Amino acid sequence: MVIPTYNWATVLPWSIGSVLAQSFAEWELWVIGDGCTDESAATVATFDDPRVHWHNLAVNGRSQVGPNNAALARADGCLLYTSDAADDLLCVDLGGRRIIKKKNTGG
8 A cells, every 4th residue: 555645744643544444454555755854754653563664755746656656666565555645544444345356356
């Protein structure tokens, strides 16, 4: 999963918390800063979970493409879920529903 962010340290705990609450537990989260200059890195570091990772791009690209590509280059999984921004919250069973649908439909 990817959470792109630009100086939204105050909302990251809720966004990351919504990922941690997923019923499907086999996930990896990349929080990608788009040139963040706030406390985003420190906020992500407060989560003691080896599935939660942080990377900050050197320059703000003003587009979600850069953070998504950075996460894709670092992710180990074979599926990728991207949120639109750090203020997105996931329903508790989002990952499980998507994985089950993919397995059932063969797509």
